[in-house]
Amino acid sequence: MSKIQSLVKKYLPQSWSQALESESRTWVVECSHCCAETSVWEMGGIRYKASGNPMMAIRCSRCGQVSTGQLHQRPTPENANA
């Protein structure tokens, strides 16, 4: 867990930190080498109540290669009908 993530867990009410974590996990970048998805949370980041699909450089959680991809949100029960 990254520093920012442990700070959030330490200082925010549990319901907030859980919402932050679960939303951060829905934002993913697809690896251009192996097509695995790595979430913002797995990268040590946080993304909450955000919109837009910026480009991000990530280190793939599966193949370990650095890849640049577009951040996008996985369908979730909350946004599936949006």
Ligand SMILES: [Zn+2]
């Ligand atoms: Zn990969």
